Amino acid sequence: MNFDLTDDHLTVKNLIQKFAKSEIEPTIKEYERKKEFPRGLIKQMGEYGFFGACFPEKYGGSELGFVNLAIICEEVSKACPGLGYAFNMQAMTCPFTILNWGTEEQIEKYVPSLISAESIGMFALTEAGGGSDPAGSMKTTAKRVGDEYLINGSKTFITFANEADVGILFAKTDTAAGHRGISAFIIETNQPGFEAIPIEMSGLGYMVRSCDVFLEDVRIPKENLLGKEGEGFKIAMNALDYGRLTVPARLIGIAQGCLEQSLMYANERVVKSHRIGEYQMIQHLLADMVVSIEAGRLLVYKSAYLKDKGQSATRESSHSKYFASEIATKAAQSAFEIFGGYAVTDEYPILKYLNYANMLHTGEGSANVQRILIAEDALGWKDANRHHISRKYSLKSDLQ
Numbered sequence: 001m002n003f004d005l006t007d008d009h010l011t012v013k014n015l016i017q018k019f020a021k022s023e024i025e026p027t028i029k030e031y032e033r034k035k036e037f038p039r040g041l042i043k044q045m046g047e048y049g050f051f052g053a054c055f056p057e058k059y060g061g062s063e064l065g066f067v068n069l070a071i072i073c074e075e076v077s078k079a080c081p082g083l084g085y086a087f088n089m090q091a092m093t094c095p096f097t098i099l100n101w102g103t104e105e106q107i108e109k110y111v112p113s114l115i116s117a118e119s120i121g122m123f124a125l126t127e128a129g130g131g132s133d134p135a136g137s138m139k140t141t142a143k144r145v146g147d148e149y150l151i152n153g154s155k156t157f158i159t160f161a162n163e164a165d166v167g168i169l170f171a172k173t174d175t176a177a178g179h180r181g182i183s184a185f186i187i188e189t190n191q192p193g194f195e196a197i198p199i200e201m202s203g204l205g206y207m208v209r210s211c212d213v214f215l216e217d218v219r220i221p222k223e224n225l226l227g228k229e230g231e232g233f234k235i236a237m238n239a240l241d242y243g244r245l246t247v248p249a250r251l252i253g254i255a256q257g258c259l260e261q262s263l264m265y266a267n268e269r270v271v272k273s274h275r276i277g278e279y280q281m282i283q284h285l286l287a288d289m290v291v292s293i294e295a296g297r298l299l300v301y302k303s304a305y306l307k308d309k310g311q312s313a314t315r316e317s318s319h320s321k322y323f324a325s326e327i328a329t330k331a332a333q334s335a336f337e338i339f340g341g342y343a344v345t346d347e348y349p350i351l352k353y354l355n356y357a358n359m360l361h362t363g364e365g366s367a368n369v370q371r372i373l374i375a376e377d378a379l380g381w382k383d384a385n386r387h388h389i390s391r392k393y394s395l396k397s398d399l400q
């Protein structure tokens with residue numbers, strides 16, 4: 001057993017830290033002040049290969065693997081938690097799902113431009129009836145008419161939808177078949193009848209731009225069906241399984257950011273002639289952060305390591321999503337306490353870290369839902385493995 005990062009991992013970590021200092025930190029406040037989508041920054045990240053870490057070279061990827069992707073996600077999210085969303089749209093949930101389930105034509109047409117961030121992606125699953133029950137709440141329909149599908153319905157919380165060029169959309173091709181009636185489509189957003197309206201989320205600093213999406217007689221050619229009719233639920237669960245690698249890594253980045261800020265502040269802030277870091281109750285908060293982040297990071301690396309070996313990490317990703325959600329929200333709460341009143345000022349990123357930690361606690365399968373799956377799996381209930389879906393693509397086998 002070896003817990004060390006390799007020289008390659010450390011080189012990647014170092015490079016991303018430099019990128020965060022020189023490119024993200026100086027520009028992100030200006031994007032936020034102007035409420036502008038950071039397309040330029042995302043494009044730069046795409047050109048540098050941030051999103052292509054787990055994609056084969058023949059589609060423009062760098063084949064760096066999942067551990068490196070986790071490292072990249074952590075460092076970017078520490079610098080700007082909102083930018084972390086780009087890893088779902090430009091890497092895991094959107095293009096990786098096309099890579100896993102698409103035809104060669106679909107992969108060649110969409111994957112290279114998404115991972116280079118030439119085009120912006122989205123993943124449209126959630127509807128107003130409840131994200132924790134995507135199949136039960138889905139009202140959006142896809143009706144086959146000749147060589148096309150006609151899409152009608154609406155989605156909510158769809159990140160980047162108003163900026164997206166292309167994305168994956170889930171709709172019911174058979175409304176009587178429950179989750180087996182859901183199909184997945186690749187949708188180009190320039191189609192008539194597609195409208196995306198950003199939801200106001202000022203607490204998150206305007207980076208996320210999650211949208212309400214309205215679909216009225218949107219036409220999708222039959223060639224853009226992803227997988228087979230009725231496979232949509234399987235595809236969605238498989239996509240979220242991969243998303244559960246990046247989201248915990250992003251949560252660790254947020255927690256690490258809280259820790260670094262808190263250490264700096266506890267060393268500087270003097271109250272009653274003592275640096276607050278000398279007070280035992282502050283030290284308890286710091287010690288808990290140090291240990292829980294270390295443990296959370298190891299869980300993230302374990303699931304990434306398994307994926308790099310070409311193995312399933314469904315169980316481990318669930319563990320790391322649940323644990324990282326809990327420790328990141330706790331770290332952000334502790335940082336809030338350490339900073340006192342200054343936590344809410346724009347001078348420090350504490351309030352933003354807290355908001356993102358709380359929000360990611362819910363995203364990609366809420367912590368509660370993960371708890372249910374973890375307990376059912378531990379109890380040995382077969383149904384708990386319903387997310388355990390084999391995939392046709394394995395990075396390891398592709399590299400061999």
Ligand SMILES: Cc1cc2nc3c(=O)[nH]c(=O)nc-3n(C[C@H](O)[C@H](O)[C@H](O)COP(=O)(O)OP(=O)(O)OC[C@H]3O[C@@H](n4cnc5c(N)ncnc54)[C@H](O)[C@@H]3O)c2cc1C
Binds near residue numbers: 132362363367368369
């Ligand atoms: C900023 C942001 C970005 C997002 N981006 C996307 C995106 O790009 N694409 C997309 O498709 N969706 C996206 N989502 C939606 C996200 O996936 C959902 O918010 C999430 O699935 C939870 O759904 P919900 O908000 O409807 O909560 P609900 O499903 O209504 O759940 C509410 C609460 O009840 C709890 N709960 C639910 N069921 C149970 C149970 N059985 N036992 C115990 N507790 C339970 C949940 O844990 C949660 O705490 C985004 C959401 C946000 C906030």
